[in-house]
Amino acid sequence: MKKIQMVDLVGQYAEIKEKVDTSISQILEQATFINGPQVHSFQADLEGYLDIKHVIPCANGTDALQIAMMGLGLQPGDEVITADFTFAATVEVIALLQLTPVLVDVEEDSFNIDLKAVERAITPKTKAIVPVHLFGQCADMEGIMKLAERHNLFVIEDNAQAIGANYTFSDGRKQKAGTIGHIGATSFFPSKNLGCYGDGGALFTNDDELANTIRGIVNHGMYRRYYHDVVGVNSRLDSIQAAVLSAKLPHLDRYCDRRREAARKYSRAFSGHPHIVVPKAAKNCEGICAECDCHVFHQYSLRITNGQRDALAEHLGQQGVPFGIYYPVPLHLQRAYADDRYKAEDFRVTNQLVKEVISLPMHTELDDEQINYITEKIIQFLDS
Numbered sequence: 061m062k063k064i065q066m067v068d069l070v071g072q073y074a075e076i077k078e079k080v081d082t083s084i085s086q087i088l089e090q091a092t093f094i095n096g097p098q099v100h101s102f103q104a105d106l107e108g109y110l111d112i113k114h115v116i117p118c119a120n121g122t123d124a125l126q127i128a129m130m131g132l133g134l135q136p137g138d139e140v141i142t143a144d145f146t147f148a149a150t151v152e153v154i155a156l157l158q159l160t161p162v163l164v165d166v167e168e169d170s171f172n173i174d175l176k177a178v179e180r181a182i183t184p185k186t187k188a189i190v191p192v193h194l195f196g197q198c199a200d201m202e203g204i205m206k207l208a209e210r211h212n213l214f215v216i217e218d219n220a221q222a223i224g225a226n227y228t229f230s231d232g233r234k235q236k237a238g239t240i241g242h243i244g245a246t247s248f249f250p251s252k253n254l255g256c257y258g259d260g261g262a263l264f265t266n267d268d269e270l271a272n273t274i275r276g277i278v279n280h281g282m283y284r285r286y287y288h289d290v291v292g293v294n295s296r297l298d299s300i301q302a303a304v305l306s307a308k309l310p311h312l313d314r315y316c317d318r319r320r321e322a323a324r325k326y327s328r329a330f331s332g333h334p335h336i337v338v339p340k341a342a343k344n345c346e347g348i349c350a351e352c353d354c355h356v357f358h359q360y361s362l363r364i365t366n367g368q369r370d371a372l373a374e375h376l377g378q379q380g381v382p383f384g385i386y387y388p389v390p391l392h393l394q395r396a397y398a399d400d401r402y403k404a405e406d407f408r409v410t411n412q413l414v415k416e417v418i419s420l421p422m423h424t425e426l427d428d429e430q431i432n433y434i435t436e437k438i439i440q441f442l443d444s
């Protein structure tokens with residue numbers, strides 16, 4: 061059996077090597093490292109794929125979130141509601157801009173922000189909601205958009221883990237993750253579903269004026285060369301990363317299919333196990349998770365409900381099965397983000413999830429032998 065990797069970027073590169081190598085050598089020969097034609101063509105390709113008017117590339121996903129908040133004109137003291145169960149980047153940029161992060165609990169089934177908790181957290185100071193499409197499946201965007209409209213709030217989608225996922229509205233209409241809110245932010249970190257070979261990110265919006273504002277912000281606040289109208293940042297996707305992304309984008313749907321296929325095999329093997337909860341489908345999504353196009357499985361995360369998660373993790377380590385614990389500590393308990401306002405009873409689900417979740421190897425190159433080995437080791441351990 062091939063050694064099991066948590067993420068296998070080597071195998072994926074082998075498939076697209078010729079295209080990637082040719083594009084990169086061209087950039088080296090032409091020395092168009094920054095703002096080269098590759099950046100513009102990737103931007104246009106992604107606009108087409110997502111069916112959105114504007115893609116604005118930037119340096120990484122964290123920047124994308126920060127720039128989204130700057131572009132919307134959020135001011136110090138404005139409250140921004142986001143999920144307690146996510147990667148720290150989401151809350152970090154809120155704090156950095158001196159906005160007030162308001163963390164709320166998530167849903168047990170989808171791991172995504174709990175709409176009712178968002179509603180309870182809204183105050184006259186609330187300006188934006190940041191749903192995170194955790195592990196590759198959209199939060200309840202229909203509910204969030206309705207709530208936002210009622211309270212006149214901006215919605216910034218943290219789409220770092222869900223590029224390529226579809227969201228299904230209750231009328232059956234589908235839209236790509238990251239294109240539903242006022243603005244979407246994504247990351248092209250190598251291990252994301254669409255990853256480059258360094259750092260990269262992008263913003264998505266259908267709003268022409270907001271897109272224009274953001275194009276200036278990412279470029280030192282310049283709308284005319286050497287005239288700085290607003291305080292901006294320096295955040296660029298370089299040409300080499302854009303070329304890698306252009307080589308990968310035509311394969312993204314196939315990559316997502318392969319991840320779903322692996323997820324389907326995992327879920328079937330674990331089906332009915334008394335101590336394992338497999339990932340569940342979001343609302344409006346037909347069928348079982350992994351059977352439709354709503355989840356792109358950035359992570360395949362189980363809940364181990366008999367208190368044995370850490371023991372299982374140790375066992376998997378010994379058996380040569382890599383795993384991840386995303387995430388071991390709720391943000392409201394992290395030293396940087398703790399606050400007296402937060403009460404344990406308001407984070408019942410997150411506090412439970414951090415003790416139960418474990419993510420299994422998930423990438424486009426997993427084979428049946430590896431999946432069988434992983435599922436057998438887990439079931440044997442939990443049954444022993």
Ligand SMILES: *Cc1c(COP(=O)(O)O)cnc(C)c1O
Nearest residue numbers: 120121122147149220247248249
């Ligand atoms: C990866 C990630 C980010 C940050 O992306 P970078 O490109 O690493 O800055 C933000 N939010 C979530 C949910 C992520 O998974």
